[in-house]
Amino acid sequence: MIGQAAGLFAVTNIDDILVLALFFAQGAGHKGTTRRIALGQYLGFAAILAVAVAAAVGATFLPEKAIPYLGLLPLALGIKAAVQGWRHRGDAEEEKEAGDRGPRPLEVAAVTFANGGDNIGVYVPVFATAGVGGMSVYVAVFLVLVAVWIAAGRYFATRPVIADSLSRWGHVLLPVVLIGIGLLILIEGGTFGL
Template structure:
């Protein structure tokens, strides 16, 4: 159980590092109205969880080994983020990202926060679906519970970091550096736990 909880925590953290900084912007501009930001974040994040559960349920009819092949999704995301973070084009990518990122509008409503969380959730779906598909319904309930708790921790962390803005830079630097490796570990664990290599290649 502890290993499953740790895997769920890692999956959530790996897919929500970038969203944390978006959440920080929403919390900063909300000032005394942080509740609507939290409501919006929960709404958008839970919608992603429900979508992932639905997709995973449709895939359970496949043999377990073939379901585990979905582990290539978080691996692909991890490799992509690793190239972005450590590749030779990193400097150019960072400059273009900073130039094209629109400012967060003042007084953002809950639905705005939820929409941004969902629009930024492609990584979440890519990681959550194989994670859910490779586990039993009871395990999926535990994973979902961990995700819901982590949403609250994410919101609390954003509020705390807004009051300590100097901590944002080192978190951004080291968090994005670890992100690709965490995603790779999650993808490999999905493949190994479901016996995918044996099912596909007889290994």
Template sequence: MELIITSIIAFASTNIDDIFILMLFFANKEYKPKQVVLGQYIGIIALIAISFIGSLISLFIDQKYIGLLGLLPVYFGIRGIIRLIQYKKENEQEAKVSTTRSNKTLSVAAVTFANGSDNIGIYIPLFATLLIHQKIIMVAIFLVMIAVWCLAARYLSKHWAIANTIDKYGHIITPIVLILLGVYILYESQSLGLLW
């Protein structure tokens, strides 16, 4: 029972910020729910895999380098702002960028992964203290929690007040949130010093 509670707390505490980001993705009509869910699973599973490996070689991974993942949401945010500016300058047909399904899924996965430096920072020492069967149980609980997170974000994105706000301002809010998230990750992990 203690392992279950620890797993839920570890997941919730490191992914609470993902709820808002997932809501933005679910509310964005360019993203299909399957793409968001699959991207979230890919991103979290990648974080878990790196944490597993990191728990084996944790002495060699500096948190500052992990924090450089914060550059990914900054990139996606800047790209979103550029697209928004282009959209205003061009007509709707010209401004729409054709993106394949896998690119949308990978965008969600990349943002999830980039937002996960805190996950890695928590999961590595946590995994380092667990036996293999405990790690398997914890990962299974994490996989269930991803579904819970996606369901909660999807539900909240459909709530009329939230959905209307996101629908009206989401295309503006999302790039700003991504840039702020990236800067926060870089700041919290003390990675800014590595950039200059």
């Protein structure tokens, strides 16, 4: 069952490594970046698990029709990052660094939760059929693998070639990726008749 849990986590969260790497690039050189990103990632993923577990045992806090609207979170954060990047495009590098302390935990959590909203639909039937003991194994494996994902995102963001590209283009990539994730969630969910 541990192998199945690891496989399910990997398949449903592969895109998070890119998002985490972008967050790490955004916070490069700032104290506490890893802690803030890890806290946000765990908060967001814990919320995904809480909703999935609750739905698996019969409680539904989030109507299925509401899940696609979670795309508004990364869309709004992406637009905010794009506007901030545009406003500070002519600033000296020191001013940019002084004004930006990297991603905040709640921003990371919001993106994690919104990006994992579709995972809830996958996790619920798996959890419901696994029973309480099996569900506990899935949750434990998932929580361990969140740490592995955080380490992988940090690893990729600190590789010289990738770090150089992310430092040069991260201010463009992060808003594009967040807006893309938001639009994808909205469109795939059929919100607003899209």
